[in-house]
Amino acid sequence: MTKENLIQTAKTVLNNNFNEDKGFTIPCEGLYPFQWNWDSGFIAIGFAHYDAVKAKREIEALLSAQWENGFLPHIVFHNDSDTYFPGPEFHLSKLHPLASKSHRTTGMTQPPVLGFVLKELYNIIDDKVDTLNFIKANIDKVFDNHKHFYTHRDPNQEGLVYIYHNWESGTDNSPIWDDIWATMDPPHYKFERRDTTHVDPTQRPSNREYDYYLHLIEIAKAHNYDDAKIAELSPFLVQDPLVNSMLIKSNAALIELYELIGDNADKIETLKQWQTKAIARFNEKLFNEKLGAYVHYDLRNEKQIEFITSSSFTPLFAGIPNEAQAKIVIDTLTSKFGTEAHYLCASFDPESDRFNPKKYWRGPIWINLNWLLYKGLKTYDCTDLAKRVKDDSMTLIQKYGFYEYFDPRKDVKDNAGYGGHNFSWSAALFLDLLKS
Ligand code: DGY
Secondary structure: OOHHHHHHHHHHHHHHHEEOOOOEEOOEOOOEOOEEHHHHHHHHHHHHOOOHHHHHHHHHHHHOOOOOOOOOOOEEEOOOOOOOOOOHHHHOHHHOOOOOOOOEEOOOOOOOOHHHHHHHHHHHOOOHHHHHHHHHHHHHHHHHHHHHHHHHOOOOOOOOOOEOOHHHHOOOOOHHHHHHHOOOOOOOOOOOOOHHHHOOHHHOOOHHHHHHHHHHHHHHHHOOOOHHHHHHHOOOOEEOHHHHHHHHHHHHHHHHHHHHHOOOHHHHHHHHHHHHHHHHHHHHHOEEOOOOEEOEEEOOOOEEEOOOEHHHHHHHOOOOOOHHHHHHHHHHHHHHHOOOOEOOOEOEOOOOOOOOOOOOOOOOEOHHHHHHHHHHHHHOOOHHHHHHHHHHHHHHHHHHOOOOEEOOEOOOOOOOEEOOOOOHHHHHHHHHHHHO
């Protein structure tokens, strides 16, 4: 396919997945029939290149389901669908007294990308006056969301926020969580999987893994999604480098945008305080000298989880490492993930025996993580490696199409695009990478 044809196809994917009536975009048909939080952020960046109205509607639709305490849920169930499990009747977000009154949602969140997405929209869309007006109308909601994170998800007040569910990390079935599952013994729930009717089950989490996922939600539901209770009781309580990097990058973007808007000295001051504390603690607590990478911290069991994932490189995007740390992290990326055998960047350490190149977040390449890595490497002037990440992303899309994830092995003979097809953020970020 020529570049022009690919651009056209990417726009068709996004337009077909956009729900005109409700103003949001599904990640892909069948598999994910609702609005997902961080998907929407990346999708808005794609729309910004050719349809500013849709970009803005996407963000507004997500924010319309914000809870009264600032919390932003991971899924908004704008519509009914029987193609997905677990749906709104399982999550029952209304158990929380401050949940959205107008929308059914989940009671968990996802990596907080909206702050830097607003900044991206400002940079991309030509009409700066109109875009800044849109940002003015919405920025306080994003600020309130950050406030919720720092107030309710940081029990030690150390500047790092926790997640209580693997779905909050975005990296759903990463091998990172295996050791946490080993501390749990949930019931064998009876439920009907829907994802495996759309996608080859070998590319999706196992049924037993779903027991863990559902059990964590049941614990939260038993306490009406109360953050303090979850912090006290959830067997899964993790400080995730990806989630915290997105928050830190979004803090920085909010500071810049408030400065552009003017008149918000108090919020800028608060953001700067969060930022200084967060970056210092991140470098202290999540950097692992031995592995030469940032890692996850298991707050429930008080220890680092010593594995390298594509999340380990996201601090580059947020400008967190100093020059020396950045060099170490980039050396690890090159030597372990960037060998001749693999496209960049596998979602899990290819040298580990937990690596699986076909299974969702246990090895495959994801375009959004590549986009974060590309931008991060550019921030640290690693132009050649950044170009390699971009070229590899383009090659995979050109060879296989707009899949949800891709096999990182270069010698795969068959189709190496896996999961959902016509996947929105792959299309959206392809459009952005072309212009970056
Ligand atoms: C899923 O259902 O696999 C989703 O990624 C959860 O957010």
